[in-house]
Amino acid sequence: MYETVITPRVSETDMVGHINNTTLPVWFEAARNPIFSLFTPDHDAQKWKMVIVKTTLEFTKQIYFGTDVTIRIWVNHIGNSSLELVEELYQNEELCAKNKVVYVNFDLATQKSERIPDGIRNELRAHLHNENK
Structure with a gap:
């Protein structure tokens, strides 16, 4: 599991007093930085x-x-060129949001998907969701 703590900013609060719904995709993406680095x-x-x-x-x-807030991310599935992540966001130890996201390993120059390299696969397997181990 990957885990990231985010401190909400005033600018992310909407006029009814809670974090705006447009903020969560940005937070989830920020929590994926360790995966992007792979x-x-x-x-x-x-x-x-x-x-x-x-x-x-x-x-x-x-x-x-x-x-x-704390965001926890697990790898749900590793395909040939894609991976699915399961993400959960907690505040005060309570589940507030969950997300599933699918990414493709993509070569921008050729505009084609590529197989996920074995070294990256091995690292991702260490973060498999318990249901998929």
């Missing part, structure tokens, strides 16, 4: 490999300014 260690945009093809976000509780 595919593109120097984060060079010209060599970027991870292309998102699907995301499904579900809110289970409201999230508020003033208390950190």
Whole structure:
């Protein structure tokens, strides 16, 4: 499991007093940085490999300014060129949102997907969701 703590900012709070729904995709993406580093260690945009093809976000509780959130990410499935992640967001130890996201390992120059290298596969397997081990 990958884990990231994020401190909500005032600017992410909407007019009804909770974190705006448009903020969570940005937070989930920020928590994926360790995974992005596996595919593109120097984060060079010209060599970027991870292309998102699907995301499904579900809110289970409201999230508020003033208390950190914890995002936990597991690898749910590793395909030939794709991977699915399961993500959960907690505030005060309560599940507030969950997400599934699918990425493809993609070569920008050729505009084609590529097989996920074995070294990256091995690292990802260490973070498999318990149901898939």
